């Protein structure tokens with residue numbers, strides 16, 4: 001088990017917090033650098049475990065990496081050591097994170113073959129990769145899965161564009177297929193494509209590199225293959241999951257917090273979903289201002305029935321923020337049903353919140369009903385273990401609001417996705433230390 005956070009809860013926080021560059025965008029963008037032998041400069045890269053692991057993998061691939069400053073790197077994949085992907089080292093490194101799966105598309109497009117161990121990432125239920133391989137096979141790749149070594153491989157002398165109807169709007173699946181299709185022959189149409197902002201960012205970057213992608217932001221992407229891609233510069237968006245988490249943190253700790261430079265126009269339904277829990281938040285320029293609130297009241301549906309917050313592919317509500325919604329609801333006034341449709345093992349952490357005094361009924365692996373305590377009795381500090389990246393942050397927020405001390409173990413899960421989270425929380429008054 002990795003490190004531990006010690007938290008003294010129950011304090012009001014105050015001040016400004018700036019979201020890091022987006023983790024899940026960074027993972028897509030970093031994989032795309034393999035598509036060209038020219039220089040790509042990327043800014044606002046978050047300094048977090050998953051991203052740093054992917055940068056290390058690129059280095060082992062032979063990619064030249066220059067650090068220009070904090071979160072600012074230049075990459076040049078002009079002398080790639082392809083032998084690395086067949087090595088035991090890659091088998092181990094690639095399996096440590098989920099995002100590495102998106103190396104497949106660029107490898108296949110540029111080198112005609114690709115290998116990947118079963119990727120890592122959160123253990124939050126089944127996480128099938130069928131959509132990725134369906135797309136590659138439709139583009140003409142030969143697919144093989146060696147189940148004794150958990151190794152996927154793909155081969156294609158040439159990729160040929162075609163109309164692909166995805167079984168599901170997979171985020172990393174769409175990114176992977178797009179990155180393969182940009183160098184394929186002819187036109188690829190991807191229907192039922194995921195269209196979240198990070199994928200839009202990827203497509204825009206690829207276009208700056210010379211790709212021809214249209215339909216960006218919709219669920220029908222049209223990609224006219226080109227022979228070669230060139231260099232570019234790219235800046236990562238702020239992380240929308242962090243932004244949502246800080247809204248939740250402010251409400252749970254009754255704190256006045258300004259979240260800086262949030263890129264509001266890319267936040268979709270996130271601000272309004274928190275408003276439905278009764279949390280006041282204001283757009284101020286490109287910041288979100290959350291006043292200190294002693295109470296927040298969950299809205300009902302128009303017909304008076306209990307509010308449901310559920311996830312859906314973009315522009316629906318991201319599943320990565322449902323753990324935060326759940327924790328924030330524990331101190332709201334009213335009742336909400338949290339319905340996690342995509343992942344089947346992401347709600348089990350409610351047991352820990354129940355131990356802390358929260359009123360939650362886990363209806364089944366996908367649904368939990370939360371009856372808010374209206375801040376009439378605080379959660380109680382306790383010893384917790386972070387089960388996954390987002391539940392880990394949700395428990396951290398619960399601990400910051402709780403009466404007494406808490407310990408959170410296994411914080412490697414939190415460090416996977418949040419840059420210097422303890423330092424940034426201390427800067428707004430939180431009592432949190434690494435022990």
Ligand SMILES: CC(=O)N[C@H]1[C@@H](OP(=O)(O)OP(=O)(O)OC[C@H]2O[C@@H](n3ccc(=O)[nH]c3=O)[C@H](O)[C@@H]2O)O[C@H](CO)[C@@H](O)[C@@H]1O
Nearest residue numbers: 024027098099126127168169170171172173313319320342
């Ligand atoms: C590295 C990265 O970027 N990870 C994100 C990415 O994971 P990832 O790309 O792995 O997730 P997918 O979009 O493929 O799918 C997520 C889950 O939802 C299911 N599904 C998906 C689409 C759909 O139309 N119907 C459906 O049921 C899938 O079967 C799967 O269980 O997107 C997820 C969904 O936003 C996020 O939680 C992850 O943080």
Ligand SMILES: C=C(OP(=O)(O)O)C(=O)O
Nearest residue numbers: 098099121122320389390
């Ligand atoms: C589930 C997540 O990450 P990963 O896909 O990397 O496991 C997440 O970012 O919430």
